[in-house]
Amino acid sequence: MDTSSTIAMFLHFGLVGVGCLAVAEKFIPLLPSYVLLMLLGLTVPDGTMLATTILATSAGSVVGALGWYGLGRALGSRRIEGLVTHYGKFVLLRPSLYRQLTDAYRGNHFWVTLIGQTLPTVRIYLALPAGVLRLEPRAFVMATAIGTVIWNMPFLTLGYALRGSGHDPVSLGFWVVVVLIAIELALLLGFRFYKRSLTPRRFAEPLALPSRLPVEEGA
Template identity: 40%
Template sequence: MTDPLSAMLGLGLFGIACLAFTEKILPAPPSHVLLLFLGMTRSPDLATLCVLLAATTFGSTTGCLFWYAMGLRLGPARADALVGRFGRYIFLRHATYAGFARAYRRNHVRASLVAQFVPTVRNYLPILAGALRLPVLPFALATLFGATLWNTGFLIAGYSMRDSGHDLLVVAFRIIAIVVLLEMTALLALRYRRLWWPRLGPARG
């Protein structure tokens, strides 16, 4: 592990919550890598796993609320211009952002929930929620629920392979294998998204 990561983990649950918060601001490492690592190396039993889930979900949700507050300050026009100019550098296509903007206007609770399962989108779509001035409580609850489901899946996956003896090479290899598998699954899901998510096209009047 790098020294900054070791230092944060040395702070216990507070450090883990800070890592989850920081990942929402700058996803390096991505959340699935961080959660798999925590599940493999910091969860000796189910009780600890549940505590880790609470800490990481709190950090993730707080990070989303930070971006929500930024969106409130920016407003719709400036937020759209910011994504249009810089979105490609964080792998957030403007078309994806615009599609979720339409989805937010139709059903902001469902859009906030679904956004938590889309890599990169889950980090920065709260800016849009704030810019559109969506009600903060439904947004926060949907985000909390989505983050709980997302974090649970990766923590359990890591926990199920905690017998690696904390050999970093073995841990890294297993994380890479899981991430590749999940990303392939996500690509297939996006390809057939019309089966589970309404078309993000222009709203009909």
């Protein structure tokens, strides 16, 4: 069964099928997610259905992320690292990438999770180290949901807008990804410079004067 037939099979079940397709994409990426989302957008008949499709795909992606989270939490650090070392290369999860994802959580867990859901490849596997590190589940789900909506909405909307236009969704989706990542990098750099500007500069401390001046003899 080819990819188009698989997608058509899921779409036969309506919004439930769309949600299941989003879950499956987290584990078996049939296509780059932006291509899949734009193809789904091309099948949406009206604005109301577009909104429900955004919700369905986002819910499915969150469920898929919870699957990775649960796997990491259940197996623990040692087993996951062993699996990544031996089999990660077959699913584009190199040990170096896994270590980078784990190290990223040394910062703010909420924002790392949210931003990670808007980065290709990272958005699939970031939940695995989150589970290994046993991040607080409610905050993880909230950040994942927000980041997923931010990722899904533009591509579904663009696919919906391109219905019948004859444009290639793959090439357009690629450039949308480039623009989104460029915006994210600009925002991150701007935030970093802003934080630095708020940091008070350290001036040389003045020499401390003695509390009591010595009294000269005979004074």
